[in-house]
Amino acid sequence: MIKGEIIVLSAPAGGGKTTLANLLLKEVPKLVKITTCTTRKPRPGEINGIDYFFLSKEEFEQKIKEGACLEYAIIHGNYYGTPKEEVLKEINKGNDVLLVIDVQGMRQIKRNFKDVVTIFLIPPSFEELINRMRKRGDTDEEIRKRLETAKKELKAWREYDYIVINDIIEKAKEDLKRIILANRLKTKRFSPELLGDKILKELMEN
Amino acid sequence: MIKGEIIVLSAPAGGGKTTLANLLLKEVPKLVKITTCTTRKPRPGEINGIDYFFLSKEEFEQKIKEGACLEYAIIHGNYYGTPKEEVLKEINKGNDVLLVIDVQGMRQIKRNFKDVVTIFLIPPSFEELINRMRKRGDTDEEIRKRLETAKKELKAWREYDYIVINDIIEKAKEDLKRIILANRLKTKRFSPELLGDKILKELMEN
Numbered sequence: 001m002i003k004g005e006i007i008v009l010s011a012p013a014g015g016g017k018t019t020l021a022n023l024l025l026k027e028v029p030k031l032v033k034i035t036t037c038t039t040r041k042p043r044p045g046e047i048n049g050i051d052y053f054f055l056s057k058e059e060f061e062q063k064i065k066e067g068a069c070l071e072y073a074i075i076h077g078n079y080y081g082t083p084k085e086e087v088l089k090e091i092n093k094g095n096d097v098l099l100v101i102d103v104q105g106m107r108q109i110k111r112n113f114k115d116v117v118t119i120f121l122i123p124p125s126f127e128e129l130i131n132r133m134r135k136r137g138d139t140d141e142e143i144r145k146r147l148e149t150a151k152k153e154l155k156a157w158r159e160y161d162y163i164v165i166n167d168i169i170e171k172a173k174e175d176l177k178r179i180i181l182a183n184r185l186k187t188k189r190f191s192p193e194l195l196g197d198k199i200l201k202e203l204m205e206n
Numbered sequence: 207m208i209k210g211e212i213i214v215l216s217a218p219a220g221g222g223k224t225t226l227a228n229l230l231l232k233e234v235p236k237l238v239k240i241t242t243c244t245t246r247k248p249r250p251g252e253i254n255g256i257d258y259f260f261l262s263k264e265e266f267e268q269k270i271k272e273g274a275c276l277e278y279a280i281i282h283g284n285y286y287g288t289p290k291e292e293v294l295k296e297i298n299k300g301n302d303v304l305l306v307i308d309v310q311g312m313r314q315i316k317r318n319f320k321d322v323v324t325i326f327l328i329p330p331s332f333e334e335l336i337n338r339m340r341k342r343g344d345t346d347e348e349i350r351k352r353l354e355t356a357k358k359e360l361k362a363w364r365e366y367d368y369i370v371i372n373d374i375i376e377k378a379k380e381d382l383k384r385i386i387l388a389n390r391l392k393t394k395r396f397s398p399e400l401l402g403d404k405i406l407k408e409l410m411e412n
Contacts, residue, residue, distance in 0.1 A: 120393075122410075125403035154409045162388075163396040175391055182368070182388035185381055187326075190369040197331035203360045204328075 004096040008106050011121035012150030016166045021100045032095045034086040040078035071108035103156040120160035124167035210302040214312050217327035218356030222372045227306045229379050238301045240292040246284035277314035309362040326366035330373035
């Protein structure tokens with residue numbers, strides 16, 4: 001069985017990563033997301049194990065100690081993290097796992113994991129980044145804070161494997177699909193076992 | 207100016223590489239082929255500098271000595287080679303150069319060049335390989351010889367970056383396009399210079 005890989009997608013806030021991730025999950029076969037863990041309280045309607053695994057602070061810190069998180073971060077005082085076991089389960093089934101995480105998370109994953117493809121989504125312009133935040137309904141103060149973070153995150157672009165400019169969403173989506181699908185054609189994802197042909201299989205295995 | 211790269215496409219005889227290469231050159235923008243050198247005599251209608259650069263044995267051997275060939279091979283007593291200068295010219299213009307060469311040629315290119323993407327095209331079955339040779343009009347003796355070579359070449363698949371199975375030609379073409387286009391999204395092919403936006407450019411350059 002050929003294993004899947006982790007696809008990391010990062011972008012500054014307002015970069016359009018959530019919209020694109022949802023489109024990819026719908027359109028790319030064998031690309032899945034996993035349920036992440038958090039210590040934040042469930043909002044009305046949110047279901048444990050579906051929206052998040054809701055954990056207490058103590059439970060989350062225990063998971064970190066056990067090395068059960070591939071990456072985690074503290075955002076506004078709450079823990080958010082990617083459970084290693086869930087990711088490995090999907091990868092072993094041959095699925096690619098899409099993780100939408102920030103630069104810090106990408107760095108943690110790269111330290112812990114070899115087979116990762118990292119993609120950095122950049123907005124076409126700084127103005128457009130502000131526009132998108134406004135459209136989302138962010139306040140001036142939120143925008144100011146997010147832009148500070150965006151400025152820091154943008155500097156990390158060289159650490160990623162691929163850069164996609166999110167100007168026209170359809171085009172960005174096609175670019176992301178190309179990266180994910182071409183990655184599956186890498187030699188390490190091929191095995192002569194995949195071939196129906198016995199002679200060819202034997203020739204290639206020797 | 208972002209440079210292009212060399213795309214190496216190899217396949218055993220009858221693997222369909224010529225057909226696919228011609229389709230790619232037609233459909234993929236900024237993908238070019240270059241005129242190669244040979245010591246074989248021009249056939250009626252063949253034009254020097256278009257079909258090949260026709261060289262004498264002495265001229266070709268001089269080029270080898272000068273290191274002017276990225277790779278070369280002797281086939282049926284004639285030299286065939288890829289002129290380094292022509293490749294560099296296209297790459298410096300930002301074009302990708304498609305080279306349809308064998309395993310030996312791929313190895314030479316990899317020794318001399320860093321920015322190369324190598325793709326190995328494999329037939330869906332051994333039977334299909336024989337069928338394609340027959341359709342092409344190869345004699346039994348030619349088929350026997352070519353199959354011996356194909357057997358040797360097939361063993362080299364692990365040395366390539368990507369593997370594409372040429373079962374349905376349309377599908378194989380799409381796979382090849384994906385590899386070539388996704389490769390252009392690699393971080394090393396990006397520069398903030400490409401962005402029209404001044405603020406973003408300055409942020410990313412620092």
